[in-house]
Amino acid sequence: MSEQEDLQRLEEARDVMISALAQTMVIYGVTPSVGRIYGVLYFSEEPMNLGDIQEAVAMSKASVSNGLRELLETEMVIKVWKKGDRKDYYIAEKDFMKNFINFFVKQLRQERSLIVKGNQQALPVLEEISEHGEGEAKKQADQDLANIERSMSYFEWTMRLANAMESGEIFDYLPPNKEKKDGKHG
């Protein structure tokens, strides 16, 4: 088996893994195309520039540029400089744990923020009716206030979870894996 053939088979194997990675990233709110950009960068040993990536994913320059911006914003991709080169180069953040925590913490906070904003708008009305209202109206207002209180206690929990992840405290409870003992390396 020639090395040329090996490289060919290797590329096919990578394509499978990149596709899986791209699909997965849909979960993280990006399109499969953007996921493919990340996948290509993930498996590249070298930093890649816009042209390289464009060639690898077969997309337009504009799409690649937009996709990269998105990936940079969420810190899943990092921009690097090569001295003496005008082009921008990019590498993937390969630490899935970091990516996951980044994403997840942001999501939890956004969720809380949305609900709290809604509740804050409603709260004065509900409290007033609960205090001065009567009959069905008061009953419903009290019910809504109870709902809000329950949800606030839920969000206190998710915020503690988010903080524990961000600070790394979570790993005190749920430690990351130690190295494999039977690992066949090299």
Place this chain on the structure above:
Amino acid sequence: MSEQEDLQRLEEARDVMISALAQTMVIYGVTPSVGRIYGVLYFSEEPMNLGDIQEAVAMSKASVSNGLRELLETEMVIKVWKKGDRKDYYIAEKDFMKNFINFFVKQLRQERSLIVKGNQQALPVLEEISEHGEGEAKKQADQDLANIERSMSYFEWTMRLANAMESGEIFDYLPPNKEKKDGKHG
């Protein structure tokens, strides 16, 4: 202020909260419309049937039916029976914690499954090239194998997290909130 006016203001306040809830649910992978269905059910004291819901959200019967099915599948909504009534009635699962854990655990497992499937396809090729290949091909294969190993250890962690959530063990580390001490109830 008449009770009629109070009920009017109450409905407006609820609309705000329902909109926020609907927006939030987009994070959980449903459309805003489906989110609105959940929101309406969340704030309803009574179980609602398809017709009730349709009226409240101003959508077609078909959309409501599809939306409900989606919400039932993810267990965010529960079907209940009223005896002597042919219609189906629905209530929202109001426990955000339960909804969150349901969703999150499913997502983590799906993510792992996707990647593992991709890796399993690639693994034989990579291992063969790593053992018998030469030069650049072998170097790249080894690199990919190292990537796979790192990712597997990440997934071991997320699976432990998922299990801890599902079993409730997570609450040993990160307890849910106790009741408020200064709570003004009734």
Place this chain on the structure above:
DNA sequence: TATTTATTTCAATACAAATTAAACAATCTA
């Protein structure tokens, strides 16, 4: 079984998102 009522399926439409080509802006080089 016929008849009413509730729910789902399906084909057509409307809507939203992704992708692109082309124009534009910025940066370097000579």
Place this chain on the structure above:
DNA sequence: TAGATTGTTTAATTTGTATTGAAATAAATA
């Protein structure tokens, strides 16, 4: 500064998904 190279923004197209009305199906009663 002109000319060339790289990167971004815009507006238009394409593609895909959500939503709907109408028809079919299923369920319940009499």
